[in-house]
Each structure stands twice: as C-alpha cells, then as structure tokens.
Amino acid sequence: MIAQLASRLLQAIPVLLVVGFLSFAIFTYVGDPVSIMLGQNATPAMRIAMRHALGLDQPFLVQYWRFMARAIHFNFGLSYRLALPVSQLLLQRLPATTELVMTSAVLALAVGLPLGVYTGIRPNGFVSRSIMAGSLVGVSLPTFLLGILLILFFSVLLGWLPSFGRGHVVDFAHWSTGFLTVSGLRSLILPSITLGLFQMTLIMRLVRTEMLEVLRSDYIKFARARGLAPRVIYFGHALRNTLVPVITIVGLQIGGLIGFSIVTETVFQWPGMGLLLVQSIQNADIPVMSAYLLLIAVVFVVINLIVDILYYVVDPRLRVGR
Amino acid sequence: MSATVRAPGRLARAWDSDLAWSFRHSPVAVVSAAVVLACFIGAFGCNWLAPHDPFDLASLSLSNSFLPPVPLSGSSWSFVLGTDDQGRGVLSAIMYGTRISLIVGFAAIVLALGIGITLGLVAGYFGGITDAILMRTADVQLSFPSLLIALLVDGIVRALLPRGAQNALELYVLIFAIGIARWPQFARTVRGSTLVERGREYVMAARVIGIGPARIMASHILPNVLGPVLVLATINLGLAILDEATLSFLGLGLPPTQPSLGTLISNGNNFLYSGDWWITVFPGIVLAGMVLAINLLGDWLRDALNPRLR
Numbered sequence: 001m002i003a004q005l006a007s008r009l010l011q012a013i014p015v016l017l018v019v020g021f022l023s024f025a026i027f028t029y030v031g032d033p034v035s036i037m038l039g040q041n042a043t044p045a046m047r048i049a050m051r052h053a054l055g056l057d058q059p060f061l062v063q064y065w066r067f068m069a070r071a072i073h074f075n076f077g078l079s080y081r082l083a084l085p086v087s088q089l090l091l092q093r094l095p096a097t098t099e100l101v102m103t104s105a106v107l108a109l110a111v112g113l114p115l116g117v118y119t120g121i122r123p124n125g126f127v128s129r130s131i132m133a134g135s136l137v138g139v140s141l142p143t144f145l146l147g148i149l150l151i152l153f154f155s156v157l158l159g160w161l162p163s164f165g166r167g168h169v170v171d172f173a174h175w176s177t178g179f180l181t182v183s184g185l186r187s188l189i190l191p192s193i194t195l196g197l198f199q200m201t202l203i204m205r206l207v208r209t210e211m212l213e214v215l216r217s218d219y220i221k222f223a224r225a226r227g228l229a230p231r232v233i234y235f236g237h238a239l240r241n242t243l244v245p246v247i248t249i250v251g252l253q254i255g256g257l258i259g260f261s262i263v264t265e266t267v268f269q270w271p272g273m274g275l276l277l278v279q280s281i282q283n284a285d286i287p288v289m290s291a292y293l294l295l296i297a298v299v300f301v302v303i304n305l306i307v308d309i310l311y312y313v314v315d316p317r318l319r320v321g322r
Numbered sequence: 323m324s325a326t327v328r329a330p331g332r333l334a335r336a337w338d339s340d341l342a343w344s345f346r347h348s349p350v351a352v353v354s355a356a357v358v359l360a361c362f363i364g365a366f367g368c369n370w371l372a373p374h375d376p377f378d379l380a381s382l383s384l385s386n387s388f389l390p391p392v393p394l395s396g397s398s399w400s401f402v403l404g405t406d407d408q409g410r411g412v413l414s415a416i417m418y419g420t421r422i423s424l425i426v427g428f429a430a431i432v433l434a435l436g437i438g439i440t441l442g443l444v445a446g447y448f449g450g451i452t453d454a455i456l457m458r459t460a461d462v463q464l465s466f467p468s469l470l471i472a473l474l475v476d477g478i479v480r481a482l483l484p485r486g487a488q489n490a491l492e493l494y495v496l497i498f499a500i501g502i503a504r505w506p507q508f509a510r511t512v513r514g515s516t517l518v519e520r521g522r523e524y525v526m527a528a529r530v531i532g533i534g535p536a537r538i539m540a541s542h543i544l545p546n547v548l549g550p551v552l553v554l555a556t557i558n559l560g561l562a563i564l565d566e567a568t569l570s571f572l573g574l575g576l577p578p579t580q581p582s583l584g585t586l587i588s589n590g591n592n593f594l595y596s597g598d599w600w601i602t603v604f605p606g607i608v609l610a611g612m613v614l615a616i617n618l619l620g621d622w623l624r625d626a627l628n629p630r631l632r
Contacts, residue, residue, distance in 0.1 A: 140614035259467030281477035
C-alpha cells in the first residue's frame, strides 16, 4: 500500500511541474506587468529599472527556477489590481470557499446517498420515479440559473434568506468562519444548495444504479434467505459494496465543486477565491490567475491521493498484497 | 399486382432503418427532437420570425422599457414576453440570443472534435512516446473541470489581445476557449477505438500496398471510429452551450451588444431585486429546456446505437 501511494506521489510531481510551467508562462508572458504597474507615463529609464527589479531581464530558465522557488514559499508577488500580495489575498478568501465547498459536499452526500439507496430498493415506486424525473431537471439546470431562481423565490419573493455575502463571521487567527453565527448559517443555505444540487443528483443516480446491480447478486439472496433484517441487508451488505465507485466520483466531483464554486460565488457575491478569480480575469490580473491555477492543481493532487487512501479503507480486497 | 417491384427510395429506406424505428417508438426522443427543432427554427429564422429587431436602435423606445409579459397588467401584445431595461422585446432578444448560443456551441464542438480526433488518431496509430505524451496531457487536463480550463484560456487570450479588439473578437475567443477545454474526451475515445482498428487486416493491407499513415488514418480508420465520437459530441454540445452561457454570465463572454442567452440572463439578474423577473426567467427557461432536450437526444442516440441494449 505504501509503495502504491509513493508511486502515486511520484506521478503527481510531473503534473505539478507542468502546471507550474504553464502558470509561470502565464505569469511572465501574458500582459506587460511593467506598463501595468508603472502606468502610461513612465520614462524608459523607469521601465528598465522596473524590469530589473522584477527580474524580467533574467534568462528563461532562471526565471522559471525563481518562480517555482518562490511558489513553494507561497510567494506570488503583488496583485496588479489591488497592489497587495497575492498569497495574502488568496489566504483571506480560502475560508469562505472551503466552508462553502465542504457544506455542499456534505449536503450532496447526506441527501444523495439515502435517496440513491431508496430509489435503488424501490425502483418502480411512484416516489422513486418522481425523484428520478426531478433529478433529470437538476442535471440540466445550469448552476447560475439555479442560483438566480433560488434568490428570486427565497430572497426576493418570500424574503426568508439572505441573497448575498457570508453574513457575520467569527475570526480565529487566520480563519474566519460563518458556522458559528445564525446569519452566517442562514447565508450558507442558498449557495450550498446551488453548488451541491448537481453533485447530489449525480451521487443519487450512481448509488441507485450500483444498488440495483448489487441487490441482484447471490450473496444478497443468501442474506435474505438467512432471514436478516432488511435494514442490515441494505445498509450493511449492499451499500458498502456500492461505495468504491461512489468514492471515485465524489473525489472527482470535489474538484468539480471547486470549479463551479466560481459560478456560485459570483451569483451570491460570496467572498471566496472563485469570486476573486473572476474579478481578476475581468481585470487581467495575471499574478492572481497564475497563483490560482497552481493552488488548484495542488488541491486536486491532494484530493486524488485522499481518494486513493479511501479505497483501501473501504475495500478490504485491495489491502491484500498483490 | 404490379409486375415490377420498385426498389425503395432513400427516404423510405431511412424510415425503415433500425435507428428510425427506435426513434418513432421513443416518445422522449420525439419530444426532445421537436424542442431542439423549434429552437433551431426560432434561432436561425430570427430575422424573419422575431417580432422586433433588438439590434435596431431606431426601433427601441425607452417608454417601452420594463413592460411585463402578457397576462399581467400593463403588458402589450407587441411584446409577448415583456421588455428589458432598454425597451427590447424579451422574445426577440431570446431568438437572437439562442442563435449566438447555438453558433458558439456548435463551433466549439467542431473545434474540439477536430483537435480530439486528430490527436486521438495520431496517438492510437503511432503509439509509443507520442501516445504517452498526448494522453498524459489529456489526463492532466481531464483532472480539471472543463469550465475552469475554458475560464482560464478565455482570461489569458483576452489579456493577450489589444484592448480595442477584445469585443470584436470575443466570439472567437469563446469558441477557442470552450473547444480547447473539451478536446481530451474525444481524443481518448478515438484513441481507444484506433488501438483496436490498427491491428485489423484492412489496415495491414493498406499499409502493405504502400499507403501513407496520414491517408490510412483519415480514410481507412476514421470512418470506423466515428460512431461513438458523434454520440459523445451530441452530449457535449449541450455542455458547451452551458459553458458559453456560464462564461457570459460571469461577464467573461459575449458583450451586451452581442447578447447570447447567458448574457441576457446576466443582464436580467441586475433587475431581479426590483421584481422584474421575466428578463431573467424566460431566457433561463429556453436555455435549460434546450440543453435538456439535447441531452435527452444524446442519451437516446447512445442507447439506440448500442446493440447490447436492443
């Protein structure tokens, strides 16, 4: 197992180097940082001084090396738009995005799994059919439209829930959390539903398909013949065997959640990294874009590793040495 | 009884084919096809069918702005679905917007198909180091959500363009960004089938008589690997339309002077809080309905072409 994980880690290194290279290329060759930072009226002497100060007069490989060395220390220079360190901007925004993505993932699992089990056990019932038909709409509705419709109903027409921002947050050292205040939790409801619905329907459909498959197998028939309680059969025997593909998809979908958090954060003006990225792209703020790319790559590599470890936890067959 | 039995015509043969039979017996497919067809007619006939020209500034009147849709008080039959802040008819804007959404979606998928098929054929046919490099690239790209890739490509290309040219070229930038973001799936599928086809006798025969690799790939292998790719393309068309709408909604797509469905929804979003819901909701319904219909058609096509499910 350790050998497998080590080889996974080794595979991740070229990926990070390639993404790092792209990130560096964007950082260095897109836009002209010198004229952006100095404005239109700079003299040529000022430009040369600035180029030297930024290290832009160095050879290519030297610049790449410096970029990666600084990236490891989480130093991505200054944002063109806000003139603040990029790392500070991203760290400020990290809690908001993490809390939103985690809540959505938990929501998607907590609702998607039971619904999937239910529709798998009773595939032809009226309730199951209604849920399946509803899920088809959920898959086709684009995230931003869902967010707008939720705002229209629950904020504008009914006035029940806030439509933007995080509400009151409580600060701990570098982390600001919305979990501890009523307004923070209320603000979280609509964005997390918006972000989680697609994943929820996906998990539900997947669990349903897997349950249908597993329930036909011999060992379930045997368990029934032994007279075990249905609850034990469904949750103890059947569900566990559906979990490997579910973990794969959930792991991949956390990446999807981070990607689509960009959209949700824009709809709800949620002050996370996604909103920062959109504002940075609109203003051609290259350092933020390249740092975001690299950070997301690291996050994805870590998620894939966690998914690999979870396989071993869930499926004892994999723990036996091959 | 007539003495001569006429060979059935092309149309009759198409009507009798397995695919057409499966289509006639699937109500979902028929309804979806009708919805998609209606969207196409509305979108590409908009010059003749739309009640107003939303781009004709002379015909716009601010006194017509924020009219509600028809059954509500203050509405006008001239603007069935109401008007937006500029006094543009929402129905006309939707028809013109659908055309732009469809054009971007189609062009992006054609681009993705072109790149994906070419690289997939090359990777599958030559194998070895070429294959490894191409497929690892595809793997890396597939581990990111395609929306994120499209977003970053769009952002980078915009930053590279001179300021004045950005709005004029935005349509092409969008097509490029979405197309680039979606090629790996096609490349993977084509590579998989090419690996199988490469070992067949007809490829060997073609090679023996001295046909070059380019021609073997294009005219011998390609026709045999195209089926699954086209099904994939149908499903991806819906997703590409959603990508475009999402990018435009984020303010990174088409400008308000050239509105797609996403731009219309984004524009209407500004007036949601004052209760003018129709500016957003109607383009949203059209977008969601069209994408749902395209997805259902894609699902049907996949099942109908899969012999194991018959």
